[in-house]
Amino acid sequence: MENNISLTLKVWRQNGPKEKGRFETYKLETVSTDSSFLEMMDILNEQLINDGKEPVAFDHDCREGICGMCSLYINGRPHGPDDDVTTCQLHMRKFKNGETITIEPWRSAGFPVIKDLIVNRNAFDTIIASGGYTSISTGGVPDANAIPISKIDADEAMDAASCIGCGACVATCKNGSAMLFVSAKVSHLALLPQGQVEAARRAKNMVAKMDELGFGNCTNTGACEVECPKGVSISNIARLNREFLKAKLAD
């Protein structure tokens, strides 16, 4: 049932990439428990604007859990205290009346802060650009049903491909590692015959790029898969390890 709660928010504010940040504390009096976390942020921003202050900058877009844009670290967890959700799918019914909520940006050397709660995740694009695709151009491809693919493989590839590139895995990893993200793409394509053709090259290039960009070494804590809003499994990391080692040993 709908209820109104009041909250104290501790929000990270930072004017620009090179500026020093700080926490600001704000009070919100009536927040409906039916509203989403980001709608609560909207209410906060409306209040700040009405008070003549600058609103809090945060990334968000589709607000239905698929674009991967929203990225708030709430009370010690990326995407907050609910499982299998993005920040936009988190609802205020998960919080108690009078609670203090700490809201921080993703923190990792690979994701520098741009402003307030917005971080730069271009590194993920750079990693994909290094090999996260099949090297085929438009046109001249075989019929879609030319190569049968086992349903089991197709489904597993789909599960890996459901990664939304939000970066929660890196945000929660004590090592700032991007292995879950990289492994999801390597797995997705390695499981399909269309992607197997250049699987070795892909694994090597993507891992090299990930290392080059300063992400950490995976120590198999599994925190990434716990916080992944799409439930991408660390079995994919095992597959990436396999693909990578196989490729390197073949050299």
Next chain:
Amino acid sequence: MSTIFGSSIGRKLLMSLSGLFLVTFLIIHLSINLLLLVPDGGQMFNVAANFMAMPLIKYGLQPVLALGFIVHIVYAAIITLQNNKARGSAKYASGNNTKDVMWASKNMFVLGLTVTAFLIVHLVDYWIPLQITHGAESITIDGVQMHNAYALVNAAFSEAWRVALYVVGSLGLTIHLTHGFWSAFQTLGLSNSIWRCRWTVAGIAFAWIVGLGFAAIAILQFAFFQ
């Protein structure tokens, strides 16, 4: 092959392989230590310990073992430093409340340091008197003169504080292994959703068998063999 160990997965591969190598060492070590519980006045244990001091093992295998330790420890340090850097200088004010993550997995380096500290004590206690300074007393079994390793161990475990220290060391090793064992296979890529459960269960079982085994020997020695 040169670049493989320069990559993050390559570094982890070294951790995995050296770790598994050390696991096999633990199995041998524990097997021999169990002889301490054979009530023959230490005869079998002394024979086994003497066997381990044979030149082929001492000069052939021990350096390999040492290398295993060194690789494991040095790469652990490198990886930890790199990971701290990757984590970035800014820390989360609200900490990390991610649930369902094994405590050991997040504290492998600290646990490793505990094990290393224990290892040093252990080397000082036994390896140095038995194989370096040869300060340990001698005994002759079946006409062969050898160190009375049993007496050394037995004397050491007569002191409660050392027993306690060894129990703590074993416990540290256990916790280290609860994550380390399955993690080694994950890094090798020998895992998937099914095998992950199997390795984890096997790893936890192995860790406790090894840890409780070493601890039990120390305790039993203290309680019943004095």
Next chain:
Amino acid sequence: MINLDSKIPQGPVAEKWSNYKANQKLVNPANKRKLDIIVVGTGLAGASAAASFGEMGFNVKNFTIQDSPRRAHSIAAQGGINAAKNYPNDGDSVHRLFYDTVKGGDYRAREANVHRLAEVSNDIIDQCVAQGVPFAREYGGLLDNRSFGGAQVSRTFYAKGQTGQQLLIGAYQALMRQVNAGTVDLHTRTEIVDIVMVDGKARGVIARDLVTGEFQRHFGHAVVLATGGYGNAFFLSTNAMGSNGSAAIKAYQKGAAFANPCFAQIHPTCIPVHGEFQSKLTLMSESLRNDGRIWVPAKKEDAEAIRAGKLKPTEIAEENRDYYLERRYPAFGNLVPRDVASRAAKERCDAGFGVGTTGLAVYLDFKSSIERLGEDAIRARYGNLFQMYEKIVDDNPYETPMMIYPAIHYTMGGIWVDYELQTSVPGLFAAGEANFSDHGANRLGASALMQGLADGYFVLPYTIQNYLADDISTPRMTGDEKEFVEAEKEAKEKFEKLLSIKGERSVDNLHKELGLVMWDFVGMARNKEGLEQAIEKIANIKKEFYSNVRIPGSGEGMNVELEKASRLADFIDIGDLMARDALHREESCGGHFREEYQTEEGEALRQDDKFAYAGCWEYQGEDKAPVMHKEELTFEVVKVAQRNYK
């Protein structure tokens, strides 16, 4: 006078595209390297076009307002993508897909374009599979299909409930491959604020870096807009928060005709509005209508009791439920096209049978499917959608029916384009939802993905060459030409003007006011009086906006409120254009329902003798009423009839 020559090739409709390709001009590889193409947007149309241009050897500059191309709102499409593969052997063909699409669009689309769309639909599936898109498969290893509204065949390919995501990621990966190869220069967090015209041709854009606030000048021999739809004029819609119509409005202001702005699709299966704080409406995939049955209580007193919280839907006996779609449209039942389903929901709710606390909701019930197929089968098909519903509403749809209500979803109208997807401004192209071309007055489910990818992979790569072939000796401009300098100055002034207002009301506050006017008067049911009122109200909102909007901060560095304000300024213009178009179109067709024009049973009543044309609006200058021109639609193949889904 604006040029509205549709350039439809000669010949029978089924041969037009082949004829076009056989006779078009091409650009040789050496010359492609000398040509620059600007692509605005990285959704299905933008990413696929940019990647394809890059592969062909053109120099591409690609812009997105997001931090990554993968965030584009195409990613949120759930249900699937149509193609005429006829894999299920159920009688599908290119002709039938073409026919269904024209009919589904209520005979307001251009036959030649739609036929081409149906022709290339199969190539899209092949292309995506080759990219590694993990479409759903049967145990035999072949691709699975499902059925969607407005069709009697199963022609929809899908990847769980995330088809848009998978297709976009396919296109995104192809794009990133070109970024890596150096053929595409990607600009993220960069917004296009104006189009630069040189000698009557589009030759570049003025962009604003959303991180630094700096303005940039970019030259292109051609400019492609793939910037999506303008449904956010309603504030509440299924669109992403950042989706906007600004690039389309800039094009319109530079002389590109804006066609059929009033054709906006209301999607029947969205989670109902529940509070003032609401920022967005969440769509539940149309595919749910495959297995869900839509109903409201048959008795008013039951509906009232439910609204008051005294009765639960599960307590209503079968005979007291009104499965109104099955009742009214026995042939198509719950799978009638979106506009029909939406209006039927509104009709029941307006008549007092609505449920939910507001009375603006109907039930979508899976009980009989769960009984028939088992909960596991339903979970396998829609698990992620059910989970999404439960997270938002806190109700378990396996146990109690979902509540749904229509919401603005897609805009069929958009920038007018000819057969080559060129706007009425030479050198300016529009693709995907941003153009108006293929869906007429109503888009069928799973056709948006098809159209976006068709435009980007298989149409523009051909047609843009026909334009650029005449441009091979045009040298690159530096961006220091007076046209660029002037355009940048104007754009800067617009932003400074917004910042200088320093009023009392936040951008969202004004946007919500606009949204309410749009929903009440330019929404699901429109009438003359209401539309006239809307135009007046929108004009007042515009005045209020330019005198009373409050934008904290400055133009330097990131300023989200400033971005939103500049987009709202354009939404206000779009709202006005939508209302004007809806007022002039005195008929009901597809997504446009004029209450004055309906049959006795409440069905849409077209006026084919008067309105069988695309209404193309020409900009006349600030605060001047736009002028409407007609592109007459002729139907050579399709037999125009009242749509009948009974």
